[in-house]
Amino acid sequence: MDKKYQVFISSTYTDMKAERRVAVEAILDAGHIPAGMELFAASDRSQMEVIRAWIDKSDIFMLILGGRYGSIDPESGKSYIQLEYEHAVATEKPFFAIYLTDEAINNKVKELGTAAIEQNDTMKLNQFRALVKSKLCSEVSDARDIHRHVQKSINHLAEGRKLEGWVRASSLPDFSPQMEKMGALQTENAHLKHLLGQERKEGDEIRHLWLEAKAQAAKAVAANPEVASPLRFTGNFSKSTLNEPLELVVALSGKGGDIQNVRWKGTYLQLFSMIGFELIRDPSDEFVGRTIFRLVREHDDLVGVIERHSYNLMRNRFVELGVIEPLSKGSGWLLTNNGKALLMKIHEENGNALLRKIQGHS
Numbered sequence: 001m002d003k004k005y006q007v008f009i010s011s012t013y014t015d016m017k018a019e020r021r022v023a024v025e026a027i028l029d030a031g032h033i034p035a036g037m038e039l040f041a042a043s044d045r046s047q048m049e050v051i052r053a054w055i056d057k058s059d060i061f062m063l064i065l066g067g068r069y070g071s072i073d074p075e076s077g078k079s080y081i082q083l084e085y086e087h088a089v090a091t092e093k094p095f096f097a098i099y100l101t102d103e104a105i106n107n108k109v110k111e112l113g114t115a116a117i118e119q120n121d122t123m124k125l126n127q128f129r130a131l132v133k134s135k136l137c138s139e140v141s142d143a144r145d146i147h148r149h150v151q152k153s154i155n156h157l158a159e160g161r162k163l164e165g166w167v168r169a170s171s172l173p174d175f176s177p178q179m180e181k182m183g184a185l186q187t188e189n190a191h192l193k194h195l196l197g198q199e200r201k202e203g204d205e206i207r208h209l210w211l212e213a214k215a216q217a218a219k220a221v222a223a224n225p226e227v228a229s230p231l232r233f234t235g236n237f238s239k240s241t242l243n244e245p246l247e248l249v250v251a252l253s254g255k256g257g258d259i260q261n262v263r264w265k266g267t268y269l270q271l272f273s274m275i276g277f278e279l280i281r282d283p284s285d286e287f288v289g290r291t292i293f294r295l296v297r298e299h300d301d302l303v304g305v306i307e308r309h310s311y312n313l314m315r316n317r318f319v320e321l322g323v324i325e326p327l328s329k330g331s332g333w334l335l336t337n338n339g340k341a342l343l344m345k346i347h348e349e350n351g352n353a354l355l356r357k358i359q360g361h362s
Contacts, residue, residue: 003165005033010081012066015066023150027150048083055084064099067108067118069124096149101140250263274292274295276342277347324339
């Protein structure tokens with residue numbers, strides 16, 4: 001069964017943008033899901049509580065260690081990357097680490113200046129570096145080496161550990177006949193009540209997942225033109241290709257059972273930006289339809305669907321625009337190379353915009 005794994009990337013940020021970008025692209029190229037914390041939205045919980053929760057939800061923990069020790073947690077006196085690493089080890093999370101050679105760090109100093117090396121906690125950095133090197137790790141001399149080590153390490157952990165991961169719905173056993181028999185035993189009133197409750201519950205879950213995924217993707221990369229990227233537009237494709245009007249017909253169910261059609265207007269680029277990160281998981285046609293509805297409806301308590309003809313036109317147009325592969329029976333939404341490249345570009349721009357906003361208030 002083909003699984004996709006969520007990989008939590010831990011590193012300092014300002015000095016490791018290039019390395020993080022390559023790691024994110026390597027994870028995406030391998031068909032997996034990157035996760036991290038730097039640009040996540042604010043939370044009522046402490047920063048370490050949020051970090052630990054995300055590490056626990058991930059399948060693999062990855063550390064990229066450069067020449068800086070990073071921000072210090074005021075309670076423990078340790079850097080956040082060391083606390084993240086120690087939590088992964090303590091909870092027996094499958095992990096691997098990559099550290100830059102002294103030569104690679106010296107090269108970064110030539111490029112970034114003193115921002116690339118530790119100024120205050122060199123002793124703690126050296127102790128942490130020794131700890132990392134005493135366990136599973138790989139030495140890299142530049143950012144491009146990371147791509148090879150990431151995919152190799154993920155494959156190694158997947159073969160040797162029972163990772164939970166994500167699977168395509170189409171690869172699971174088909175229980176639809178049994179479900180149909182169960183549904184036939186229910187009364188129409190009970191069935192409708194069940195659907196209403198399920199719609200509201202799933203709507204909250206999907207919206208929460210999307211918000212988390214959007215924040216996760218926004219932190220993952222920042223533009224760095226000096227790093228070669230395997231994800232580039234091909235042919236005449238560009239971001240503006242999707243900047244054309246889109247109108248979706250949304251069928252809403254009223255209290256009396258009547259159906260009311262309303263229209264959502266935007267662009268294909270806007271909708272792709274909203275659902276793009278979910279497409280990494282090659283979701284089913286049904287899942288994409290439900291997700292779009294829950295994102296475009298005006299109120300969370302509304303129940304309905306995207307009108308089928310409107311949905312098919314939208315889906316087929318995405319195929320024509322070159323961001324998803326043509327759908328065949330039983331297949332999910334598969335991103336094309338241009339679709340992946342556009343997703344990376346959108347996330348880079350989101351990450352840069354948020355970083356500029358943070359720096360403007362610092």
